[in-house]
Amino acid sequence: MKQYSFSFNPSSLEEFKTVLPVNKSKKMLKNYLLNEYELPEALDELQQPVNNPAIQPYWMSETEINKMNRLVKQAKTKGYTINKSAVMRDVMKNLIEKHRDKPIQKSEQYRQRFKVPVGTKNRLSLLIEDGELTYELSSFIIDGYIPSNDFPSMRNQEQEDLNFKSDIEVFERLDEISSEYGFKKGGRAKIFRDALVQFEALMQTNPPKKAALKQELKYILDEYKNVENVPTIQEEISKYLKE
Template identity: 75%
Template structure:
């Protein structure tokens, strides 16, 4: 699997996260995209420009990307130019409509405080919004995490507490991996720290915060160009960058 980022409507994305539990949302989205989704008859809607969007990364299989690209080619034969994000927005809209009046029963929640290397929470806050950390880390553990086979001890190292509350299935997944490695005590914590380290490295390779700011800047500049000369805009930007 590879990570891909898509632009979604903020409202629809938040509703999607509320309606579908974190431990099942990606699997449901994948199954729907691969087995059920077809292009909307009104392709004009897919070409609509969304002004307020947020960046959402997903781990995608090759089959999912092939399906997206095939749909793009289908749209092109009908004279429409759309991209992967447009299709993913339509997929998510359809799922939100499907589950809005019959939401999936929420999973039980579990909370645990883990000892993690000191400083990692501050570094993560620079890469991802605080309110998104639990959802994204949970999704990563369920769909993207592969154990590194390197589980260093935290003994005699600077530590801090990280409070983690999410669907019980996420903890079950960590326990399952821990059992596979034969850990007797503290196995869940070892798996969590390994997943957290990988998650941080993943974020550093393509920070959602940076992508979101880039998208916001693009929108602002588009609006600015409607009321100001481009040469003046460039001059203002250069002045700001020199400060």
């Protein structure tokens, strides 16, 4: 698996998360990409840039990456230059249109407060926007988490509370794994913390927040270049970095 960061139209991304349940959306997107999606006949729209995009990370298998590469090469043979983000935007657009009028029944929501080591929330805030944490962590628990067999006790550790609200299926998955390990009391919390440790490690390899800020900076600089010459911009940036 390899993590890629894709750029989306912010409104489309929000609609995607609204139309499809948290615990199913990423799996549905990947299944659609592999088993149904092909490039449209007209590719002009896919070449259109997205202004001030939202950045969304996805973990992709070699099979998915190969399909993306094939689609990009296929577009090139037709005289179009598109990237993987353009493909993913079209995949998302198709899924939204497919389910907008036939929405999937939303799952019951559940909330729980977990004890985690002090500093966890601050570290996560540097890696991913607070509003994205639930979505990304839920998807990871459902699709990517493999227990580490190491569940350290929280005793004698400084603790803080992390409130987590998600689809009931996410909590059921935690309970399922807890039962497999024979945990009785506090098993869900042990599994959640293990998943959280793994999730944080994955986010550190390619922090979504950093990718989003980098994309936003590029957009701002492109706009700035329309009204100012490059040497002046470089001088301004140099001054700012020295402050």
